[in-house]
Amino acid sequence: MRRTLLGLCAVALCGATPLSAFGQTPAKPPEVQRLQAFMDRLRTIEAEFEQQLLKGDAAEARDGRGLFLAARPGKFRWDYTAPYKQLIVSDGRAVWYYEPDLKQVTRSTTARLDKSPAGFLISGKRLEESFTWEVIPGQAEDRPAVVLTPLQAGSLRWIAITLDPKKEEISDFVVEDSLNNRSRILFRSWRVNSEIPAERFRFEVPKGVDVVEYSDKTP
Helix, strand or coil: CHHHHHHHHHCCCCCCCCCCCCCCCCCCCHHHHHHHHHHHCCCEEEEEEEEEEEECCEECCCCEEEEEEEECCCEEEEEEEECCCEEEEEECCEEEEEEHHHCEEEEEECCCHHHCCCHHHHCCCCHHHCEEEEEECCCCCCCCEEEEEECCCCCEEEEEEEECCCCCCEEEEEEEECCCCEEEEEEEEEEECCCCCHHHHCCCCCCCCEEEECCCCCC
16 A cells, blocks of 8 residues: 555656647647646645545545645655655655655656656646646536546556635645556645745655665666
8 A cells, every 4th residue: 555655646657749630739628727827837835635545436544644845847745744654755856755664765767757646736847748638527516627648658547636616726636547546635735836945855865774776667
């Protein structure tokens, strides 16, 4: 279960720019335009999160919670405080997956970072560069979801993003990977474009911790 949570936050994909038969990108529905406008104004993000593994349409007991920080482009920090401490942090060059109780950290490059589930928020790219989209009804009538599907098959099948109807922020998103693992991440207490110290996105390997190198060529 632990690897499922970590993987759903860091799974990587490939992307390309979709063109219609006339060489134009598809027109964006209003919900997609709103999502893109929200992303366009982002410099930094700070929000509390809760993460649940899903079975069908039902959520299991709360599986994780903590603090999410991001600075565009390419820097982020998932700081899990429950049910046990974990850290996923990127300085824009490397991504570190740290599990203190296992005394192990996995290091990978950020070559495919912009195609991860949260990558659409921090990459600086426009949606059409990596995804197609569809707007579907949400759990509440006033909360339709924007479903983003990667242009090329990979580890991630889709991301369904719900915007808060009254605030310019994301209330939650659901991701499903190629192994049929599905997870919902809910956000609250958003702070957008606040100053976040650069050291929050740095990682130093603690003494006595094993480092495992992850190859981007790994499927």
